Amino acid sequence: MLATRTLRERIVQTCLFEAIGIACVTPLFMAFYGGHASESLAMMLAISVAVMIWAPFYGFVFDRVEARKTGRVASDRPAAVRVIHAVLYEVTSVGMTLPLAMAVGGLSFGQAVGLNIWLTLFYVVYAYGFFLIYDWFRPVAKT
Secondary structure, eight states, X not given: OOOOOOHXXXXXXXXXXXXXXXXXXXXXXXXXXXXXXXXXXXXXXXXXXXXXXXXXXXHHHHHHHXXXXXXXXXXXXXXXXXXXXXXXXXXXXXXXXXXXXXXXXXXXXXXXHHHHHHHHHHHHHHHHHHHHHHHHHSOOOOO
């Protein structure tokens, strides 16, 4: 079986991904929704925690399925599969963040949908770039 990233490596990767993402989206949330810095940060942190719980497991399962079907490690993933990886990651994350945005952020359903749309668009592009760069700096050891 080909080597994949360990769960520990995925957790480190996820923490780095989310920290950079929060630093980017919190000011955008403040600008679009007019919230104060502390409220905006709390909202983005709540969403981040939900996604951080999901992300390592998503990455682990995606890598395992990809390795079994293609014999390829994650760092050798072609562009088309990277796009699928990023889009599926965001689509599955929306299921957790929509109700959270309404409960924690006090947003209406329409506002929460709007928030999820722009967060999804941002994170699809961000995820593609982040994972490409991450794989370049930390390739999976081939066995």
